[in-house]
Amino acid sequence: MYSVKDAYRQIVGDFVHNPATFDKWITLWKLKVPAKWKTFLWRALCDILPTTNNLIIRRVEVDPTCPMCDISHEHVMHTHTTCDYSKIVWNISGLPVTNIVATTFPEWLMGAMINLTEEQLAMMVGVLYHLWNARNDAVWRRALPRPPATWRRAAAAKAAYNEAHCPGGSRTPLLAAPLPQGRPRCFFDGGYRPHSGDATYGIVLVHPDGSFKAETNGKLPGCFY
Structure with missing residues (x-):
C-alpha cells in the first residue's frame, strides 16, 4: 500500500520533536489574542518567515541586510529582538523583555513566557506581530514607521480585541507606554x-x-x- 506520507518519511526521515526547542505550545494557543497573531508566532517559531536569510537559502537573490536597520543580516531573532529599531519599540512598550539573554528566537520567547504575566504576554505577541508589519512596510513601501507609531498600533489592536472579546473585563489600556521626554x-x-x-x-x-x-x-x- 503506497501513500504520499510513507514516501515523504522515506525521503526526509521521521520527525523527532526536541522539547528544548519550544515546549509551551499549549500556553501559546490559549492566549487571548487574535488568531492571526498566533499563526504569525507559529511561523516565527518554525523559522518559515520570509526573512532575507531564509530567502537566500531558497536561492532568492536579495540583499541580506535588515531592511529596518540596514546593518546586520536579517533573521527571525534579529528582526524581533536585536535590531536597533526593535529595541527602541521594546523600550517604549515598557515590557520586561530587554534583559532576556538568548541565542535563538524560541529560547527568547520561552524566557519571556516565564517572566511575563498573561496580559503582558498577550501584549508582547502584539508587538512582535506589528514589528513584522513594520518590517514589511520597509520592504514593500520603503517607509518604516516610527517606533512610537508601531507601539501605538500594537496597543490599539490589543485594546480593540479586548473590547470585542472581553466586554466584561477592564477596558483600560494594558500598559501605559511612557512617552519620550525631551526636545523636538x-x-x-x-x-x-x-x-x-x-x-x-x-x-x-x-x-x-x-x-x-x-x-x-x-x-x-x-x-x-
Missing part, C-alpha cells in the same frame, strides 16, 4: 542638481513622541560646488 527632533536632507547648480533642502520637526510638528523646504542661494 529635527530631520533634514539636501539635494543638488549639477547641470543647473541648484541646491535644495528639506526640514521636518517632530515632537518627542514622533508626531508631526512642522516642516519647511526651499532652495539654497549661491551654491557653486
